[in-house]
Amino acid sequence: MxxxxxxxxxxxxxxxxxxxxxxxxxxxxxxxxxxxxxxxxxxxxxxxxxxxxxxxxxxxxxxxxxxxxxxxxxxxxxxxxxxxxxxxxxxIKLDDTVPTWEYPEKEDMFKYYPQYYHKTDKDGRPVYIEQLGGIDLTAMYKITTAERMLTNLAVEYERLADPRLPACSRKAGTLLETCCTVMDLKGVGLTKAPQVYSYVRQVSGMSQNYYPERLGRLYIINAPWGFSTVWGVVKGWLDPVTVQKIHVLGSGYQKELLAQVPAENLPKQFGGSCECAGGCPFSDMGPWREAEWARPAKWEETETAAAEAAPAVVAPAEVKEAPAAEPAVPVVAVTAEEPKVDAIAAAPAPAAA
The missing domain is CATH 1.10.8.20 (N-terminal domain of phosphatidylinositol transfer protein sec14p)
Incomplete structure (x- = not known):
């Protein structure tokens, strides 16, 4: 058509x-x-x-x-x-969870599974990075629970939709609805692959079923030996539109990745030049943090309106009024999930385009 x-x-x-x-x-x-x-x-x-x-x-x-x-x-x-x-x-009471969600175990979880948004690609889309080589579900479930991991994933999908993508759209001057994902498989050897791909299977359904049309480009870098062979078979089963968005690269990925993500926006460990204070995985830098483009998310406005509508509580006369507390600073988790790839055979494959 x-x-x-x-x-x-x-x-x-x-x-x-x-x-x-x-x-x-x-x-x-x-x-x-x-x-x-x-x-x-x-x-x-x-x-x-x-x-x-x-x-x-x-x-x-x-x-x-x-x-x-x-x-x-x-x-x-x-x-x-x-x-x-x-x-x-x-x-899962998602609408109630999003405004108040905190993920204090994030830093400990990043030791095993860094997953974060970091600036934008050449098209202005958020760049999402995740490194799967350190996944150890046994150790991770000692820090958090499977339920909290999935809740955090859902919350960050919501925060991708608002405020991240609207801010990027304002800056780009055009509608942006998708992300550029970098999935690093470095360290995913034969012994670790089953556990890693099991986790990917666990979370991929969420992106396919509940957050469609969020995949812009996907770069699978440091693909282990044998992955390309599997991918060659898998892509024959997929929609050609989806296949065009996926690039499976080995260890020599820098040139192709830098053609899509400016060096100043790509963390140094992946061949870029960015070194954020405190580390790129924890900076959450992007248009959503820039005053010119950022706006309160709709779920933030809803929370504020609800708070303003709540009746004031008047203390009994005999109770002295306590000093006003400092306003709470909202905690925004840095980790953010972009639509995952489906697990097909023993390897991840893309979510619905």
């Missing part, structure tokens, strides 16, 4: 409240700013179906479009995917 001529995104005043660009950077069929009249109608149809079943949240146009693209604009399949996602969100 030919890509339609550029057209402004049809906004629904009830649900759409965007303070960032809403046109995709590249003319692609089914993406914001390049929709056919039929696709626009399918957005409205999906929203009406969801409203009829009592859904009121996350019915904005960009969100619905991501679910529709993930299901090739089959409205019924997109509806099913959305409903299952909302059921999962309610089960």
């Amino acid at each position: 030919a890509t339609p001529a550029p057209a402004p995104l049809e906004i629904d005043a009830k649900y759409d409240d965007y303070d960032f660009p809403t046109t995709a950077p590249v003319a692609q069929n089914g993406h914001p700013g390049y929709l056919t009249s039929q696709q626009q109608a399918q957005v409205h149809q999906l929203r009406l179906l969801l409203e009829s079943e009592g859904f009121t949240k996350r019915l904005d146009t960009l969100t619905l479009l991501r679910f529709l693209r993930a299901r090739k604009f089959d409205v019924e399949l997109a509806k099913q995917m959305f409903v299952e996602c909302e059921k999962w969100r309610q089960e």
